Amino acid sequence: MKKNGKHLFIKDLKKNWVLWLMLMPVTAFFLINNYLPMVGIYFAFTDFNFRDGLFGSPFVGLKNFEFLWKSNILWRLTRNTILYNIVFILLGNVCQAFMAILVSLLSCKRFKKITQTMIFMPYFTSYVILSVVVYNLFNYENGLINGIVTNMGHEPINFYGTPAYWPFLITFFHIWKGLGYGMVVYLATILGISNELHEAAIVDGANILQRIKYIIIPHIKPTFIILLLYAIGGIMRGQFQLFYQIVGNNGLLFETTDIIDTYVYRVSTTSMEFGMGTAAGLYQSVFGLVLVVTVNWLIKRKDDELALF
């Protein structure tokens, strides 16, 4: 089989050389951008200095990883990162699918377009602007929310001093921002459903809810699962911009808002240790890899068709 495999490859190369040639740019892209930089992982194991360069610097083993558990917050960072991402992925996809169904069912074309554009807009706002919006809504002295609260005769709420509010706020703004973008994929899937199915269902007397339940949802289920699987690969990667812009260096909120990425940023910008940043990145990657392989294996056991590899 193996001998045959090699033989087949050369044969295939001869036969489909145009296709292989077309594959070249993509291969080069991934080699240069995704595989070549992997050499930099070695940073995590050295005490880097400029003169000796990457491979000349002394090897220090796992010393660069120590800072991750020194302050006993590795658990909290991992927990926050994963929990946020699980909520982002699940709730995000559900909301996107739901909005896609609603938009697809609108019959007035102009209204449909306008709605879609409006939902898409937040995707283009930068996180810096988002942070200003959040600040103006929630600040203590003259935020909009506290303005309403005090007008109703209550004490103002100290959002920027209470960690408990932030998981909800951050989740809300993240989903709000990505809704329009994520919706597009589902919308495309729904538009791909043959009209005959709907017509047949209407003839059979199905109402709109039944059509959603028996036609649309089964059709978007594979899309949902594939997007979910892709997203799980990045589950250890926090949304740095989102958290850093909204929370910044406000230590009061770290209990619920500090993720691996913001922690690494704080540490690597305040000390000269290149190795530590890389070490944290490596931890994220390895953990993420284990997670993807595990989830994929679980799905494969249940339904071979849906697994990624």
Added chain:
Amino acid sequence: MKGKKMMQLKKLVTICIAASMLTLSFAGCGGNENEKDSQVSDVESSQEGSTVVDTSTEENGPDLSEQVELVFYLYGDAPADMKKVEDKINEILLEKINATISFRHTTYTDALSKYKMVLSSGEDCDLIYTANWLEYANLAAKQAFYPLDELLDTCMPEVKALFTEEVWNAMRIDGTIYSVPDAGRTTYGGRLHVWREDLRKKYDLPVPDTFENLEAYLEGVKANEPEQTLIARNTSTSTTSTFKTFDGVTLKTFYSPYQKGYYSLDVDYSNPSELFDYWHSDLFKEDMEAMKRWADKGFWSKNILSHKPEGDISNGGEVITNCNYAQYLTFRETVEKEHPDWELAYVVREELTGVATPQHPTTDGTAIAFNSKNPERAAMALQLFMTDAELERLLLYGIEGEHYTVDANGYYVDGPQNANYPYEGSSAWSLKNAEIDLIKESSQEMYDLHAELGEIAKASGYPMVDILSGFREDSSAYSAERAALVSVLVEYLTPLQAGMVEDVDAAIEEFLEAAETAGLSMIQDSYKEQWADYCEQYGY
């Protein structure tokens, strides 16, 4: 004409070689130097050796025969007319050392990260601005810069002569000079509390020369003008100097005679070898209680940790600030222009505490990047920038008659195009040379103040050195603990300093516990040991 220049060049090269041979032989003799030193000079001597071969094989001064392009990295944002000035500079440089230079600025935001990026990525960079607050010592210890000891003798003899051996020693990191300090006027710290004097007079409030008076002043302003923002300070993760994470706390520590040291180990200049453990002291508790009181009184916004209010004292953004004299002058100028009915006044910290120290030479400097392709030419350019009045003034002030003029008394006066290239707008502070540079008439009083502070410094035990800034910590033994501690500071110390905690005692306990877990006492012990060695070595 050309022949003459060649002759001069040849002469220069010969002198260079001779000088380098001389230093070489000295380095060879210096048997009692420590290992690291001799290692460094070994590396240099081998490099120097190859240059010697080069110059001897090519008779007519190979160094300058080829035109090279240099890159000079400066801090901050580039002024609008930078390119124009750069062209002028290049005309002169081409003629003098057959080189052109292009200036790049790091911009103000995230300057330190960009520095590290430039130095580690191998990007073209020959000359670069350094500062102790931009981690000069750490970068140098990690070999980011080119060793200058040889180059000073060979290519920058005039620069070398500008400073005393004491200053050069202060620039040394692990025995090697990596950066050339500025040769401007000596300044002595000079931290100021600047406040709105018109408000103080209007409501008949005390002069904030003690902490109690400051509190009374702020309270008075708050009571009379509740809409006025009192204090707008920043949070930062800065660990380079004082481990402060909320800037507002400086309003309290301003009145303390201690110099803020690393890891809360403060220095009392009357007895520098004894370190004072601030975080474990009653003073810390007292300070944090004061900060809580201030926060509760509403002296700063409850959102201050996430969002610094806009504005500064010159446009009504706050009523008291902590700055140096140059900043005060800028504020005053703005106030005179925009709000003529306002008034600013100040007290000087050194005058209140009776402790003044000169600014450390590493505060401003110029280094040659380790990956520079033409270190010799870069060194020559640096020498020209620091000693040639025409070049120095071009870079610092722009084009005469356009961006500035000089009045009859020799003071700098804004020119018609000043906005496009303001005074020292290129941020090339490290090239200042008191012999040839220009000052504004308005800053004359600042130098007068520094002369006064110099008198205070003389009265103290150590008039010539800033002991704390001269110390370089070697954190390699506890880098993991240090990184963990930094994170603890942002999380626990910031809210304490900003007075955002319910119960100060409990919060201090929690903070110290977390710091202990991160390894505070281990860090402090190691640091104290290093400090003791340092004090012993220099006799403090």
